[in-house]
Amino acid sequence: MAVINLNVNGKKQAVDVDPATPLLWVLREHLRLVGTKYGCGIGQCGACTIHVNGTAVRSCSLPVSAAQNREITTIEGLSESGEHPVQKAWLEHDVAQCGYCQTGQIMSAAALLRTNSNPTDAQIDTAMSGNICRCGTYLRIRDAIKTAAKQK
Amino acid sequence: MEKTKTTQSRRSFLKSSMLASGGLMISFSGLAKYTLDSEVSELLPAEQWNELTGYIKITPDNLIKILNPNPEFGQNVMTSLPMIAAEELDVDWQKVIVEMAPHDSVKLGPQFTGGSNSVRMYWRPLREAGAAARQMLREAAAQTWGVPVEEVTTKAGMLHHVKSGKSGTYGDFASKAAAIPVPTGVALKDVKSFNVVRTSRKNVEGLKIVTGKPLFSQDYTPDGTLIAMIEHPPAFGKKLKSFDATETLKMPGIKDVFTIKLYPDGFEQAGFDTRTFNDLVVVVGKTTWEVMNARKKLKVVWEQISETKEVIAGFRGKTEVVIPAELETSSTQYQKMAEYASKPSQQLRKDGDPETAFKNAAQILERTYNAPFLAHNCMEPMNFFAHVTDEKALLVGPLQAPGWSEPTLSKLLNLPADKIEIQMTRMGGGFGLRAYGHYMYEAATISKKVKAPIKLVYSREDDMTYGIYRPMYTATYRAALDANKNLIAFHVKGGGIPESPIHANRFPAGAVDNYLAESWAIPSNITIGAFRAPRSNFNAAAEQSFLDELAELMGKDPIDFRLELLKRAKENPVGKNNDYDADRYAGVLKLVKEKSGWNNPENKKYSRGVAAYFCHASYAAHVVDMVNKDGQPYVEQVFSAMDCGVVINPDAAANMVQGAIVDGIGNAFYGALTHKEGTPEQNNFNRYRIIRLREAPKKIEVHFVENDIDPTGLGEPPFPPVFGAVANALYKNTGKRFYNQPFINDLNEKNDRT
Numbered sequence: 001m002a003v004i005n006l007n008v009n010g011k012k013q014a015v016d017v018d019p020a021t022p023l024l025w026v027l028r029e030h031l032r033l034v035g036t037k038y039g040c041g042i043g044q045c046g047a048c049t050i051h052v053n054g055t056a057v058r059s060c061s062l063p064v065s066a067a068q069n070r071e072i073t074t075i076e077g078l079s080e081s082g083e084h085p086v087q088k089a090w091l092e093h094d095v096a097q098c099g100y101c102q103t104g105q106i107m108s109a110a111a112l113l114r115t116n117s118n119p120t121d122a123q124i125d126t127a128m129s130g131n132i133c134r135c136g137t138y139l140r141i142r143d144a145i146k147t148a149a150k151q152k
Numbered sequence: 153m154e155k156t157k158t159t160q161s162r163r164s165f166l167k168s169s170m171l172a173s174g175g176l177m178i179s180f181s182g183l184a185k186y187t188l189d190s191e192v193s194e195l196l197p198a199e200q201w202n203e204l205t206g207y208i209k210i211t212p213d214n215l216i217k218i219l220n221p222n223p224e225f226g227q228n229v230m231t232s233l234p235m236i237a238a239e240e241l242d243v244d245w246q247k248v249i250v251e252m253a254p255h256d257s258v259k260l261g262p263q264f265t266g267g268s269n270s271v272r273m274y275w276r277p278l279r280e281a282g283a284a285a286r287q288m289l290r291e292a293a294a295q296t297w298g299v300p301v302e303e304v305t306t307k308a309g310m311l312h313h314v315k316s317g318k319s320g321t322y323g324d325f326a327s328k329a330a331a332i333p334v335p336t337g338v339a340l341k342d343v344k345s346f347n348v349v350r351t352s353r354k355n356v357e358g359l360k361i362v363t364g365k366p367l368f369s370q371d372y373t374p375d376g377t378l379i380a381m382i383e384h385p386p387a388f389g390k391k392l393k394s395f396d397a398t399e400t401l402k403m404p405g406i407k408d409v410f411t412i413k414l415y416p417d418g419f420e421q422a423g424f425d426t427r428t429f430n431d432l433v434v435v436v437g438k439t440t441w442e443v444m445n446a447r448k449k450l451k452v453v454w455e456q457i458s459e460t461k462e463v464i465a466g467f468r469g470k471t472e473v474v475i476p477a478e479l480e481t482s483s484t485q486y487q488k489m490a491e492y493a494s495k496p497s498q499q500l501r502k503d504g505d506p507e508t509a510f511k512n513a514a515q516i517l518e519r520t521y522n523a524p525f526l527a528h529n530c531m532e533p534m535n536f537f538a539h540v541t542d543e544k545a546l547l548v549g550p551l552q553a554p555g556w557s558e559p560t561l562s563k564l565l566n567l568p569a570d571k572i573e574i575q576m577t578r579m580g581g582g583f584g585l586r587a588y589g590h591y592m593y594e595a596a597t598i599s600k601k602v603k604a605p606i607k608l609v610y611s612r613e614d615d616m617t618y619g620i621y622r623p624m625y626t627a628t629y630r631a632a633l634d635a636n637k638n639l640i641a642f643h644v645k646g647g648g649i650p651e652s653p654i655h656a657n658r659f660p661a662g663a664v665d666n667y668l669a670e671s672w673a674i675p676s677n678i679t680i681g682a683f684r685a686p687r688s689n690f691n692a693a694a695e696q697s698f699l700d701e702l703a704e705l706m707g708k709d710p711i712d713f714r715l716e717l718l719k720r721a722k723e724n725p726v727g728k729n730n731d732y733d734a735d736r737y738a739g740v741l742k743l744v745k746e747k748s749g750w751n752n753p754e755n756k757k758y759s760r761g762v763a764a765y766f767c768h769a770s771y772a773a774h775v776v777d778m779v780n781k782d783g784q785p786y787v788e789q790v791f792s793a794m795d796c797g798v799v800i801n802p803d804a805a806a807n808m809v810q811g812a813i814v815d816g817i818g819n820a821f822y823g824a825l826t827h828k829e830g831t832p833e834q835n836n837f838n839r840y841r842i843i844r845l846r847e848a849p850k851k852i853e854v855h856f857v858e859n860d861i862d863p864t865g866l867g868e869p870p871f872p873p874v875f876g877a878v879a880n881a882l883y884k885n886t887g888k889r890f891y892n893q894p895f896i897n898d899l900n901e902k903n904d905r906t
Contacts, residue, residue: 001404018404018441025441034371035364037580038440039531040612044837047531075364087362094354094803097811098226099361100531100580106362125846132837134531134581135226136814138848140807 004064008033009077019065024048026064027074035075035103039132046131049104049111050074056111058130075103078110086110089148097135105131109145118149202330204285206259207237207278214323216243216309219253221260222270223552224357225582227808227867229270231356232800233278236271239348240282240341243309243322250356255554255574263576265552266587266682268768268865271800275863283338285329292328293320343798343860352803357578369549369577370535370609377537377605378407380598381443383433383450384618387830388678389479390454392431399449400435405442409435409450412597414590415564423466424556426588428619428679434598440609457677474675479830485649486522488674489626492647493520497672500656503727504666506632509641513632517705521629521694523893524824525649526622526683527832527840532580533615536595539605544571545596550579550586557589564593565600584682588620613835621825622683624649625690629698632666637706639717641666644695650676653687659737659766660699662730663717678827684815685868688767689875693820693893696763696876701889710762710880711745714738732766739857740764740773740793747855748775748791758788761881763873769864771795771857772873774813778881785885785899787817787878789851794870797861806854809870813852816874818843824894841896 002019005012008031015030022041027033027050036059039047043061050059051073078084082091086109096102105128112119112127119127124145133141201209201217209217218234218241234250253260261277286306293311294301297318305312312319343349360367373379385391397409414430421427433452437443460475510516536549545565551557554574562569579586595608610618627646634640642664646654656669683689703713715738720726722734741764749755750762758777765772775791790813799805822841826833834840879890882899890898 018445021441025439028371029373029439029441033364034366037368037531038370038533040837041444042612042836042838045531045612045842075362080363082359082363090362091354091358094358094807096226096355096358096361097228097807098531098579098581099357100368102361103364121850129844129846132531132842132844134529134583134815134842136811136818136843136848137807138814138843138845139810139850139852141845142848 002065004068006064006067006072007069008072009074015064017064019063021064022060023050023062023064023067023072024059027059033074033076037100037104039101039104044132045101046108047101047104049107049131051107051111054111054114056108075107078107084110085148085151086113086144089144089151092147093140093144095137095140095144097137101131101133105133105141109141109148113145113149119145202326204288204326204329205281205334207281208241208285210322210326212323212326214309214321215249216247216322217249217251219251219260221253221263222274223263223265223554223576223579224252225265225550225552225579225586227265227270228355228801228804229265230578231353231804232271233274234356235348235353235800236275236278237282239346240279241286242306245348245353247309252576252578255558255576257555263555265582266584268770268868270867271863272769272865279340280338283340284334284336287335287338288329288332289322289325291332292325296325296328349800350798350802353801355804367578368532368580369537370532370580372537372548372577373607374605377607378436378438378602379440379443380434380436380595380606380608381447381611382594382608382614383435383447383452384429384614385454386617387454387479388428388619388827389457389477389830391429391457392433393453393455395433395453396451399451400446403442403446403449405438406446407436407438408602409433410601412594412601414593414597419563421462421464422556422560423464424553424588425464425560426590426620426679426681427462428590432594436598436602436606444611475677476675478677480676480678481828482524482826485624485827489522489624489647489649492672492674493626493628493645495672497645497647497670500654500669500671501661501727502668503661503664504641506641506643506666506668509666510630510632510643513640514635515633515637515705516630517633517702518628518630519698519701519889519891520626521697521891522626523624523690523693524826525624525678526819526823527616527825527834528581528583528585528620528683529616529840529842530579530581530583530585533612534591534610534618535608536592537605537607538592538595538599540565540596540599541603544573546573546575547592547596548575549577549592549595550582551576551589551592552579552582552584552587553589556587557592560589561593561596565596583684584686585620588681612837616825616835616840617832619679620681621678622686622689623651623653623680625653627653627691627694629694631698631702633706639664639702639706643668645670646694647672647674649674649678650680653690655687655691655731657727657729657731658691659721659730659732660717662725662727662734663721665726667726677830684812685767685871688765688868688872692763692765692767692872693875693879696765696873697879697889697891700761700763700876700880700883711741711750714741714764736771736795736857737764737766740771740795743793743855743857744773744775744791747793747853750775759785759881759884761877761879761884763876763880765869765873765876767869767872770797770866770869772870774870774873774877776874776877776881778885780885785882786847787849787881790849790853792852792854792870793857794854794866795857795859796866796869797859797864799856800863802856805856805866808866809854810852812867812870813874814843814848816871817849817878818847820875820878820893821847821896822894
C-alpha cells in the first residue's frame, strides 16, 4: 500500500492503495466516480476511457501510480450536468441503447475533438474503434461526433 | 399469498447511490425539466404520492409519475412503456417522471424482458391503466364540482368543466381519485388520435447515461458491501475436486474463501435455472481489484465430471436432461453434427409426399449450413448485489425475468416471496443471457453465508467462459425442381448442440406442396440459453441463403421468388399451422424493394443481398449493400423494412433496428465461441471479435410499414435476416457462397489462397 496523490476532475486527493491497482478501480471504488465502467480489464473495449492530460486512456490498464500528479478527467469532470458539446450531441441523436459503454465512447469522442475539431470519417473510425458497443449504436455515435464538431 | 411491495426501497437505493456519486443533488439546475422533477421526486415521502392504478402516481403538487414495470436492457422500455400509459392518461409527456418499478408481479404484471414481448405484453394493461386513472380523476372532479362526469374533459394534465368554467390540475384531485375503485372497461383512445405514442421521444435516462450517473448495479455498492468473485471450472465437463486457499487468504483485503453449491443436491430446477457449474469457489474481500488479485493465488484441483441426469421443471412439464461427461472440442463437435445429420431423425412436419417428389425431381439443390456457439458478451459483465439475513433478502441487479427466478430464490434461501425484494437495475445489455437467474442465486447464497451485503462480480473472463451460449447449429436444406424448374418439394433437416433450431411451421412451409421438416439434437455439458431471436438467428441465415441460391438456380429474382411463394401461401396455403401472415411478410419485402431501389441500375455498383424473416410476431426485410474496403468486403449501407404494428417511439425504434443490423453483421462475420477439450478458446475481447465502429455501415435506413395493428414486438425480429442478407451479398461480392459462420473464416481462407 502507498499514498498516491491524484488530481481528478480538478480536485486534488490522496488515496492509500496498492500502487499497481488500475486507475479504473481507484476511480470506481475509492473515489466513487462510477461513470467510468469496467468492461474487459485488458484495454480492449474502451468502457473505462478517461482523459489523462487531455488524451484518451484506458483506465483499466493504467496503474494508479502512473497517474500520479497528472491531470485526470472522468465523465463526471467532462460536465456533471451534461453541458459538454459531445454530451449534448449524444442526447440530440439519442445515441444510447443500454448505455453502459457510452461514457467511454463520449470520453474517446471528446479527446478526438480536442485535438481535431473537424475529423474526417476515417479519423472518426480510427479514434473510435477502440470502444465496443454491443448494442450497435455506432452510426449514431458517428453522427453525434459530427454534430459536436459543428458546435465547437 | 398476499404480496405487495412499495417503491420506497428503490428510492432509497437511488438516493444512496446518487449521494455516493457526490454532489448530484445540488447540481442539477441546468438539467431538463423531467429530470429536475425526477430528482425532486426521490426526496418526497411516499405518502405524498396518490396511487391511481399500480402504474401511476400523482402528488397534490401535480407531479405525475409513471412506473416502468419491465426490466430495461437497452430496448428503451423506460421510455416507451410509460409513453403508452401517458397517452391514455392525457398528460404532458415532458412533465412525466418515469421510475423503474421493483419486482411486484401481483401489481405490475409479468415483468419479463425477452421474446420481443415488452411492448406487446404491456400495450393493453398500460393503456387501460392510463384510461382508468384519467376516468378516476374525472370522477373526482365531477363529484367535487357537482357536475356530470361526462361533462368533465381533460387536456395535458388538466381537468375542465366548460359550462361552469371550472378547471383544476390532476394533482388537485389525485387524493380523491385515489379513493375511487379502479374502473374496468374504460373506453380507450382511437390509435389514430395518439399524440404521445407514435411520436419520437428521447430516452428518459439519456442525461443520466451521458453524465455517467449510477444506473447500473455495477455502480451500486452501499457502504459495508463486500466484493465476491467466483472461480468456476476452466472447462465444461469439469468440476471442483479440492482447493487450497492458504496463499489467497494472506493477500490484502481478503475476508474469506469458501465453496458454495449453486443448487443443493437433488434440487429440482425450474426452466430458467441453468446449471453450468454447481460447486464454486468463492473469494470475498474488500475491493474488486484485491479479490481479482487474490484469486490468482488459489490452488484449485478440477476433475472430469461423470455423466449425470438433471430433471428440469419447465413450461412443458418435467424433462430429464442428460449431461455427458465428455470434454468437447469444436472440430469434433462439427463431425458429430455431420454424423447426426445423416441419421434418421424426428419428423416435425410433413405435407404431401416429399419422398416421391424428390425421387421424381429433375434437379435437386442440397446445401448444409453451420454456425458456432455464440457468447452474449453484454458490455456490463454479470454482477448482483445481495443482502440476505435470516428474516429477509434484498437483491439488486440486472435481471430480465425476476418472476421466473424468485420462486427458486425463495426455495434456496428458505424465505417466503414477500420477504424477498428484487430491484431490477438498468442492464448493460442482456440479449437473453440475463433471463437466467443463476448469478442472482450465487450472490444470495454468498451473502447468506458471509452474513453481510455483498456484490458478486464476474470478470469479463468469468462472464465469457460461463456458458449459457447460443447453441451450435447445423441444417441441411433440399429443394426439388421439376423439368420446368418449378419448385415441387422442400426439405429441411436440422439439429444442434444441445438443441435443434428448426421451426417447422415457418416459411416456406405453407408455400410448397411437398414439405418435410426434421429435427435432432446432441446432448452436451456446454450450457445454452436464449440469444437475441433464439433459433431464428440461425434459421434465417441458413434458409434465406438457401432461398437465394435456389432463386438463382430457378432463374428468378430473389425478391420476386419469395413474393411468389408468399402469394401461394396466402391464396392456397399448404397445411394448417403456418405461423406467419403471408401478407405482412410480403409487405416488408415490397417495402424494402421500393426503398432500396432494388431495380435501380445505379445500385449495380453494390454487391446486394436481400433476406427477410418472420419471428416472434413481427416481420423484417433487409437489403445489404456491400463494397470492398481495405481489401475486405464491407457492408456500406442497409435498407430495412419492418412490420411490428403500431410503432410506439419511432426514432428509438429505428435505433434498435439499426443496432440489430450492426449486431447481425458483426456476429455473421466474426462471432464464435469455440472449445478445446471443454475449455472456451475465447475469454475476452482480444480473442472474441466484436464488430467495431469502422466496420459498421455508413448508413442504415429503417422503414416501418404503417398500420394500426397492435404492436407485435421489435427487439429480435430485425436481427435474424441480417445474417442471410450478408451471406447473399458476400456471394455477389466474391462469387462464392458462404455456408459456415462466422464468415470471416472462409474469407480468410479465400484470401490466403489468392
